[in-house]
Amino acid sequence: MKILSAAQIREWDQYTMQHEPISPIDLMERAAEACTHWILEHISQDIFYIFCTTGNNGGDGLVIARLLKSHNKQVKVFVLSLSAGTDCFNINLERLKQISTVEIITLKSTSDFPSIPNDAVIIDALFGTGLNRKPEGLAAELIHFINHTAKHVIAIDIPSGLLCDRSSKDFPVIKAAHTLSFQCYKPALLLPENAVYFGNVHILDIKLHTDFLHTVDTNYELVDFNFIKQLYKPRNAFSHKGSFGHALIIAGSYGKMGAAVLSTRACLRSGVGLVSAHVPSCGVTILQTAAPEAMCRVDRNEKVITKLDYDVTSYSAVGVGPGIGTDSATTAFLHHLLVAYPKPLVLDADALNILSEHSEWWPLLPPHSILTPHPKEFARLFEENKDDFARIETALQQARTKNLVIVLKGHRTFIATPSGKGYFNTSGNAGMATGGSGDVLTGIITGLLAQGYSSSEAAILGVYIHGMAGDQAALHYGMGPMIAGDIIDNLSVIKQLETV
Numbered sequence: 001m002k003i004l005s006a007a008q009i010r011e012w013d014q015y016t017m018q019h020e021p022i023s024p025i026d027l028m029e030r031a032a033e034a035c036t037h038w039i040l041e042h043i044s045q046d047i048f049y050i051f052c053t054t055g056n057n058g059g060d061g062l063v064i065a066r067l068l069k070s071h072n073k074q075v076k077v078f079v080l081s082l083s084a085g086t087d088c089f090n091i092n093l094e095r096l097k098q099i100s101t102v103e104i105i106t107l108k109s110t111s112d113f114p115s116i117p118n119d120a121v122i123i124d125a126l127f128g129t130g131l132n133r134k135p136e137g138l139a140a141e142l143i144h145f146i147n148h149t150a151k152h153v154i155a156i157d158i159p160s161g162l163l164c165d166r167s168s169k170d171f172p173v174i175k176a177a178h179t180l181s182f183q184c185y186k187p188a189l190l191l192p193e194n195a196v197y198f199g200n201v202h203i204l205d206i207k208l209h210t211d212f213l214h215t216v217d218t219n220y221e222l223v224d225f226n227f228i229k230q231l232y233k234p235r236n237a238f239s240h241k242g243s244f245g246h247a248l249i250i251a252g253s254y255g256k257m258g259a260a261v262l263s264t265r266a267c268l269r270s271g272v273g274l275v276s277a278h279v280p281s282c283g284v285t286i287l288q289t290a291a292p293e294a295m296c297r298v299d300r301n302e303k304v305i306t307k308l309d310y311d312v313t314s315y316s317a318v319g320v321g322p323g324i325g326t327d328s329a330t331t332a333f334l335h336h337l338l339v340a341y342p343k344p345l346v347l348d349a350d351a352l353n354i355l356s357e358h359s360e361w362w363p364l365l366p367p368h369s370i371l372t373p374h375p376k377e378f379a380r381l382f383e384e385n386k387d388d389f390a391r392i393e394t395a396l397q398q399a400r401t402k403n404l405v406i407v408l409k410g411h412r413t414f415i416a417t418p419s420g421k422g423y424f425n426t427s428g429n430a431g432m433a434t435g436g437s438g439d440v441l442t443g444i445i446t447g448l449l450a451q452g453y454s455s456s457e458a459a460i461l462g463v464y465i466h467g468m469a470g471d472q473a474a475l476h477y478g479m480g481p482m483i484a485g486d487i488i489d490n491l492s493v494i495k496q497l498e499t500v
């Protein structure tokens with residue numbers, strides 16, 4: 001699913017009105033009906049305080065007020081008048097005024113702000129995708145007031161004060177428990193810096209015309225099950241283990257053999273034909289016991305990885321980094337690997353930390369190599385960014401100029417590809433914020449790369465499958481108790497992709 005900018009969303013509304021066709025006022029009614037339906041299904045309270053300005057987001061608020069009243073809810077509407085009002089706002093204000101039992105209060109100064117009962121639900125219809133600057137004056141005061149006073153806030157389309165497709169750092173923004181957003185994710189609803197504002201996001205289908213999506217080009221896409229289903233290649237009945245590649249995982253050091261075990265076991269479950277693991281000699285027994293299906297490349301050093309004394313080019317894909325440390329001998333090893341291996345590599349954890357200390361090595365990275373940094377590793381590799389929008393822009397620019405795939409890990413992992421497109425993942429949960437989850441991801445992506453997926457495909461598919469398995473693990477164990485190994489044990493979720 002494409003992720004649209006504020007301007008493209010406006011075009012989509014216009015396209016729907018022209019091609020369905022539907023009038024603006026009826027489209028607003030449909031959007032507000034979808035919100036009201038959600039509210040009636042999910043919210044048990046009976047008192048609603050609805051805050052509007054005079055744009056179309058405020059118009060939505062007025063329609064929601066009318067519809068909630070028709071379901072016998074207690075409704076009070078507060079209007080902050082910033083302009084003459086859009087046509088749809090004005091028409092809906094007249095319609096609402098016909099209902100004598102709905103109080104409509106105009107907010108002219110802070111002294112007009114109401115006292116809000118504890119059990120009232122606030123509907124935030126101040127600003128939507130039309131916000132184009134920092135709220136100031138009474139609008140800013142109202143946002144602060146709602147944040148300090150109200151307990152239950154539902155934002156319509158986007159929390160007021162949040163820009164759709166740019167950073168809103170230092171803006172006053174409504175803190176919502178739920179955001180009911182129309183038709184599609186807005187970029188701002190996918191970034192961690194805004195998580196405190198948007199709460200749980202629910203995308204409501206307001207039936208915008210789907211043909212529009214074929215006409216529009218976007219920088220970002222959302223990765224969901226349908227998207228992944230298109231990427232996944234079913235196994236041919238006549239295939240043999242040679243058909244699915246031979247992956248090499250280079251991982252572990254004394255005291256960190258768990259990282260090697262996790263990435264090797266995850267790689268084995270990715271569907272790859274064969275897996276070998278290069279580990280220091282202290283780790284051989286551990287690895288062969290924990291992952292007997294894998295073969296071992298035993299380093300001559302007891303504690304760390306030091307020597308590339310075999311033909312590494314025979315492996316279909318190589319993943320390097322989990323738990324290897326940053327010893328000088330390991331650093332020299334990584335340099336040797338970059339020179340010797342011509343195909344895309346998967347670099348994670350300490351391999352990235354070493355790389356960040358050796359910027360002169362960037363030209364050695366095989367084209368389309370996959371880097372999997374978490375935000376701290378990303379900052380070490382590239383630069384500190386002023387906000388999350390700047391960070392994904394940096395990822396896209398680095399991926400394009402260095403011809404790499406960059407997997408910026410987090411709740412909505414962002415995958416920047418050399419083509420200039422960025423992909424937001426939608427699977428996964430906070431239970432995966434546990435030691436070793438990243439090692440599991442490295443194993444999965446390396447295994448997919450070995451099976452012949454392109455680097456971008458392996459990264460997108462790997463991140464999604466990793467999150468799916470994490471979601472399944474959370475169902476079994478709960479997010480708190482689950483551990484990284486449970487993600488591997490739940491990779492059986494891949495079978496959902498195998499069905500026709």
Ligand SMILES: NC(=O)C1=CN([C@@H]2O[C@H](COP(=O)(O)OP(=O)(O)OC[C@H]3O[C@@H](n4cnc5c(N)ncnc54)[C@H](OP(=O)(O)O)[C@@H]3O)[C@@H](O)[C@H]2O)[C@@H](O)CC1
Pocket residue numbers: 010013014024027028029031032053054055056057058060082086126127128129130131132133134135136139156157158182
């Ligand atoms: N038919 C449709 O298109 C549908 C639209 N729908 C709904 O419409 C919403 C978009 O509505 P919208 O474009 O009217 O803008 P909205 O978000 O209400 O803002 C109001 C106005 O405020 C102004 N403004 C901006 N920043 C400001 C600031 N910091 N401080 C003060 N003022 C500021 C700015 O006007 P300006 O001052 O720039 O002229 C802006 O126009 C969308 O999110 C969805 O809820 C749905 O009903 C589905 C059908």
Ligand SMILES: Nc1ncnc2c1ncn2[C@@H]1O[C@H](COP(=O)(O)OP(=O)(O)O)[C@@H](O)[C@H]1O
Pocket residue numbers: 349374409410411412413427428429430431432433434435436437438439440441466
């Ligand atoms: N809140 C979350 N929601 C979804 N995925 C998460 C969340 N927290 C962490 N993850 C995933 O778990 C993995 C953690 O990787 P990383 O930080 O490298 O951990 P480690 O170094 O312990 O292996 C990443 O793939 C990340 O996307």
Ligand SMILES: [K+]
Pocket residue numbers: 057124125126127128155156157158159160
């Ligand atoms: K809003």
